Amino acid sequence: xxxxxxxxxxxxxxxxxxxxxxxxxxxxxxxxxxxxxxxxxxxxxxxxxxxxxxxxxxxxxxxxxxxxxxxxxxxxxxxxxxxxxxxxxxxxxxxxxxxxxxxxxxxxxxxxxxxxxxxxxxxxxxxxxxxxxxxxxxxxxxxxxxxxxxxxxxxxxxxxxxxxxxxxxxxxxxxxxxxxxxxxxxxxxxxxxxxxxxxxxxxxxxxxxxxxxxxxxxxxxxxxxxxxxxxxxx
Amino acid sequence: xxxxxxxxxxxxxxxxxxxxxxxxxxxxxxxxxxxxxxxxxxxxxxxxxxxxxxxxxxxxxxxxxxxxxxxxxxxxxxxxxxxxxxxxxxxxxxxxxxxxxxxxxxxxxxxxxxxxxxxxxxxxxxxxxxxxxxxxxxxxxxxxxxxxxxxxxxxxxxxxxxxxxxxxxxxxxxxxxxxxxxxxxxxxxxxxxxxxxxxxxxxxxxxxxxxxxxxxxxxxxxxxxxxxxxxxxxxxxxxxxxxxxxxxxxxxxxxxxxxxxxxxxxxxxxxxxxxxxxxxxxxxxxxxxxxxxxxxxxxxxxxxxxxxxxxxxxxxxxxxxxxxxxxxxxxxxxxxxxxxxxxxxxxxxxxxxxxxxxxxxxxxxxxxxxxxxxxxxxxxxxxxxxxxxxxxxxxxxxxxxxxxxxxxxxxxxxxxxxxxxxxxxxxxxxxxxxxxxxxxxxxxxxxxxxxxxxxxxxx
Numbered sequence: 001x002x003x004x005x006x007x008x009x010x011x012x013x014x015x016x017x018x019x020x021x022x023x024x025x026x027x028x029x030x031x032x033x034x035x036x037x038x039x040x041x042x043x044x045x046x047x048x049x050x051x052x053x054x055x056x057x058x059x060x061x062x063x064x065x066x067x068x069x070x071x072x073x074x075x076x077x078x079x080x081x082x083x084x085x086x087x088x089x090x091x092x093x094x095x096x097x098x099x100x101x102x103x104x105x106x107x108x109x110x111x112x113x114x115x116x117x118x119x120x121x122x123x124x125x126x127x128x129x130x131x132x133x134x135x136x137x138x139x140x141x142x143x144x145x146x147x148x149x150x151x152x153x154x155x156x157x158x159x160x161x162x163x164x165x166x167x168x169x170x171x172x173x174x175x176x177x178x179x180x181x182x183x184x185x186x187x188x189x190x191x192x193x194x195x196x197x198x199x200x201x202x203x204x205x206x207x208x209x210x211x212x213x214x215x216x217x218x219x220x221x222x223x224x225x226x227x228x229x230x231x232x233x234x
Numbered sequence: 235x236x237x238x239x240x241x242x243x244x245x246x247x248x249x250x251x252x253x254x255x256x257x258x259x260x261x262x263x264x265x266x267x268x269x270x271x272x273x274x275x276x277x278x279x280x281x282x283x284x285x286x287x288x289x290x291x292x293x294x295x296x297x298x299x300x301x302x303x304x305x306x307x308x309x310x311x312x313x314x315x316x317x318x319x320x321x322x323x324x325x326x327x328x329x330x331x332x333x334x335x336x337x338x339x340x341x342x343x344x345x346x347x348x349x350x351x352x353x354x355x356x357x358x359x360x361x362x363x364x365x366x367x368x369x370x371x372x373x374x375x376x377x378x379x380x381x382x383x384x385x386x387x388x389x390x391x392x393x394x395x396x397x398x399x400x401x402x403x404x405x406x407x408x409x410x411x412x413x414x415x416x417x418x419x420x421x422x423x424x425x426x427x428x429x430x431x432x433x434x435x436x437x438x439x440x441x442x443x444x445x446x447x448x449x450x451x452x453x454x455x456x457x458x459x460x461x462x463x464x465x466x467x468x469x470x471x472x473x474x475x476x477x478x479x480x481x482x483x484x485x486x487x488x489x490x491x492x493x494x495x496x497x498x499x500x501x502x503x504x505x506x507x508x509x510x511x512x513x514x515x516x517x518x519x520x521x522x523x524x525x526x527x528x529x530x531x532x533x534x535x536x537x538x539x540x541x542x543x544x545x546x547x548x549x550x551x552x553x554x555x556x557x558x559x560x561x562x563x564x565x566x567x568x569x570x571x572x573x574x575x576x577x578x579x580x581x582x583x584x585x586x587x588x589x590x591x592x593x594x595x596x597x598x599x600x601x602x603x604x605x606x607x608x609x610x611x612x613x614x615x616x617x618x619x620x621x622x623x624x625x626x627x628x629x630x631x632x633x634x635x636x637x638x639x640x641x642x643x644x645x646x647x648x649x650x651x652x653x654x655x656x657x658x659x660x661x662x663x664x665x666x667x668x669x670x671x672x673x674x675x676x677x678x679x680x681x682x683x684x685x686x687x688x689x690x691x692x693x
Contacts, residue, residue, distance in 0.1 A: 046416070053417055064428065079431070083424055090420035097416065167334075170420040174323060175286045178316040183293025196293075 041114055047122075050095040054126050057087045061133035074137040078181070081134060081141045082198050085149035086177045088126040093157030093169030095122065096222060101229040115223045123154045123215070144202035152197060152211030153177065155218030162218075166227040270358040275331070279324035280362030283399075286320060287312050287370035297583035298374075300381035303452040303512070303533065304582055305374055306388040313367055313395035314430050314447040321363045321399050322406035323423035328359045329410020330418070352407070352480040360403035364396050381589035383536030385514060394461040398446040401472035402426065408479045440505040444498055452580065453515035453533075453566050460508045463497045470494025511566070518564050524549040526574065526605075527561035534579065537586065541576070544594035545601050548630045556676040562601060574604040598630040605629075606678075611685035616652075621693045624659040625678060659693050 042048070061084035068076045095118070098104055104111065127150050131143030138144055153173055160169035177198060184196035193200050197207035270276065290312050291298070298304040332338040332355075341351055371392045379387075409422055433445030442448050446468055470490040477487035501508065512533070520529035521542045528545055530538045542549075545562075552558060559574040569575045577600035579586050591597055606622065608614055614622075627635060642653040666674065677691045684690060 053421075060424075067432075083427065087420060087424050091417055094416040094420075167416060168327065170417075171282065171323070171327075174320065174420060174423060175282050178320065179286045179289035179293070182290035182312055182316055 038114075041118075044099065045095050045097070045118060047095060047118070050091050050122060051125065053091040054088055054122070054129050057084055057091065057126075058129035058133065060084070060087070061130055065133045074140040074142070077134050077137070077141040078199055081145050081149055082177055082181050084130050084133065085126070085146065085153040086173060088130060088150055089153035089157040089173050090170035092119070092122045092126065092154050093161050093166060093173070095166075096158065096161040096169065096227045097166035097230070098227060101227075104226075111226060112223050115226060116219075119154070119158060119219055119222060123151065126150050126154065139203040140201040142202065145200075148202060148208055148211045149198055151215040155211070155213075155215030157218070158222035159214075159218035161227045162221040162225045164228060165230040167230060169227075267354060267358065270354055271361070274358075275324070275328050276358040276362045279321075279328070279359050280366035282324060283317055283320055283363050283366030284370050286316050287367065288373065290316055291370065291374050294583075295377065296587045297581065299377050300383060300586070300589040301452070301534065301580070301582050302378060302382060302385040302387050304580075305378045306391050307452055309371055309374055310391050310395055311447065312370075313392070313399060314434075314445075315427065317363070317367055317395070317399050318402045318430055318446070319423040319426040321360075321402040322409075322426040323419040324363065325356065325359045325403040325406030326410035326419040326422045328355060329407040329412075330414065331355065332411075333414055347480075347482055349476075349480040349482065352411075352476065356404050356407040356476075359407070360400045363403045364400050367392075367396060367399050383534040383589045385533045388455075390461045391456070394464050395446070397465040398468045401468040404472045405475050408475045411479070440502045443501045443505060443508055453512050454509040455512045456509055457504075457507070460501075463500050466497035467494050467501060470497060515566055520561060525552050525555065526559050528576070529561050529564050530576065530579065531564045531566075534586075536589070537579065537591070540591050540594075541579075541597070544591055544597050545630075548598050548602055551629055552675070554672045555679065557679040557682075559605065562604070574601075577601050577604065593633065595630070595633050599626070599632045602626060602630040606682035608683060608685060610683070614685075615687035618687045618690050620655055620659045621678070621690060623656050624663045624693060625675070627660045628663050662693055 061080050064084075065077060065080045068080065096115075127147045130150055131146045134142050134146055136142055156173045156176065157169045160172045164172065180196050180198050184192065184199045193204050193206040194210055197204075197210040200207035202208075287309075291308060294308070298308040332341055344351060346354075375387055406419075406422060410418060415421075430445055430447050434442055434447035444467065446464060470493040473490035474487045474494060477490065478484055481487065514532050517532040518529040519532055519535040519538055520527050521538055524542065524545070526549070528538070528542050528549070530541055559569075560572045561574075562576040563569045563573040564576040564579065577585065577597055585592055585597055603626065606625070608618070608622070626632065632638075639653060639657075642649040663671065663674075674691060674693070681689045681691070
């Protein structure tokens with residue numbers, strides 16, 4: 001929840017009421033005109049901009065995949081299948097930032113439901129927007145691989161937001177994706193699909209397991225703990 | 235802010251006066267840059283570059299360790315595809331620091347000008363990024379030094395890449411200061427990746443030479459001025475961006491911009507002429523004591539004893555045989571008519587890993603197969619195929635020969651009959667006397683590329 005100073009000191013006041021949503025902000029003198037708590041929550045997390053970023057990522061992925069001549073060799077799609085989920089995860093991770101962490105802690109209702117809904121909704125949106133860029137080649141680098149990578153990268157970003165802070169959550173994900181992208185090219189072996197799940201064909205089930213574990217663990221960590229509080233020195 | 239600063243200054247002066255009065259000498263204050271270098275985000279950025287490059291390099295170590303040119307190229311790709319986007323993103327994040335801390339107003343009241351303030355914030359991160367890259371480069375070169383089999387370290391390309399990384403770092407800082415958006419850093423990183431990649435893979439267009447990623451192959455080296463031009467191109471653009479953003483006289487940005495444009499024009503105009511074949515790669519070293527002689531490329535001349543050892547069984551059996559190629563050649567061109575091609579040693583990571591032949595038996599078999607070739611024949615007569623198989627089994631059998639034989643033994647009657655004939659032919663060749671076999675093999679190698687079955691001597 002964000003209550004801007006000009007809002008809280010002006011005509012708007014925050015009234016945590018028993019039985020009512022603690023986040024509801026009622027403008028005085030305008031009875032009945034209630035701004036929903038969820039709407040304020042969405043605005044405080046810059047969700048409109050995040051949704052726009054995800055849409056732009058999807059468009060960029062379509063453009064990039066178009067120029068790769070992937071019909072010759074599906075593995076040419078690997079840059080798109082790795083980088084588009086990375087950018088989407090960065091957008092989702094950055095949206096987990098709360099500008100008023102101390103104030104949030106005073107809320108009556110638990111935050112975990114909102115966090116869960118936010119994370120799931122944004123991940124689902126990304127999983128819908130990105131796959132159209134790589135239609136076909138289902139068992140190698142097609143829509144399933146894009147969805148798997150979106151889940152895995154988002155899980156990593158959520159974990160990084162919980163441990164490092166939401167604003168810098170993109171950094172570990174970026175480093176990991178970059179290193180795997182370069183290091184896993186042409187490397188095969190027993191444990192390679194475990195750490196290089198990102199660049200495995202979608203038919204490899206161990207890649208899916210790692211991505212789902214990453215999403216589950218990162219998601220639970222964020223939902224339970226929230227993003228790490230960041231001071232002005234961040 | 236100004237009042238607060240003045241008060242702090244007055245308190246500091248009073249403290250200094252007290253210490254002077256009491257005869258104590260105040261410890262000299264640390265330079266402000268010291269804190270910028272040692273604390274905050276800068277060391278983390280360097281660590282991130284080092285870690286990313288180290289993991290990316292180590293995971294595929296078999297493909298570059300032991301070859302200096304391969305190490306150079308792998309580091310180059312790592313620096314450009316991982317380092318540049320990471321440097322852009324990390325420094326972009328650093329650029330937004332004053333905004334996040336809300337200290338922009340305080341900083342604007344500082345005595346130093348905007349350029350000095352910018353550099354005080356940007357240079358530490360740039361230096362740490364380059365230091366991270368330098369350590370990764372040092373580790374990679376060290377890893378190769380233990381297994382190197384020839385050639386020499388190529389240091390000019392890493393130096394050029396360091397300039398590109400430093401340039402990316404300051405450009406990232408400029409963008410971070412200009413664009414107040416939480417996603418600027420990752421978006422800039424992806425833009426950097428796409429920019430470097432798209433430029434480099436711009437087909438045959440000469441524009442691709444503007445990308446710092448563009449390069450030749452492991453057997454190519456750049457002309458001597460290419461690194462200078464590339465450094466002027468990347469460094470000039472970055473300097474122009476910094477001066478345009480922070481200089482008191484912004485028109486000074488035109489000077490580095492002009493230098494960058496000139497360097498860029500030079501790179502585009504020269505095009506493919508920027509790279510030429512490495513003179514070393516066009517030489518080979520040979521062991522002339524064997525028949526045929528064995529040559530390996532001078533880039534990995536240290537492998538010659540191993541290759542000679544691996545082929546010793548083959549060359550031993552060919553001693554005294556005539557009509558053979560003069561040598562196994564290993565040059566970046568098609569072998570001459572009197573030469574056979576040495577089985578592929580490069581790209582390393584397959585038949586050679588960390589300076590060792592991975593499978594000498596298979597290498598010897600591949601070398602034996604290079605001595606005769608009926609690849610251009612439309613069909614191969616079964617009798618000739620049987621004879622070729624017998625020669626192959628005598629000189630250097632395939633490691634998979636037994637598997638093929640077992641598969642045929644379990645097959646239908648036709649397969650079993652073919653296997654029986656093959657085994658009989660092998661036995662006939664093996665059972666010949668030495669002189670007789672040498673004479674027969676000399677006759678056989680005279681028809682090694684004949685398609686007409688009548689030309690091939692009977693066995």
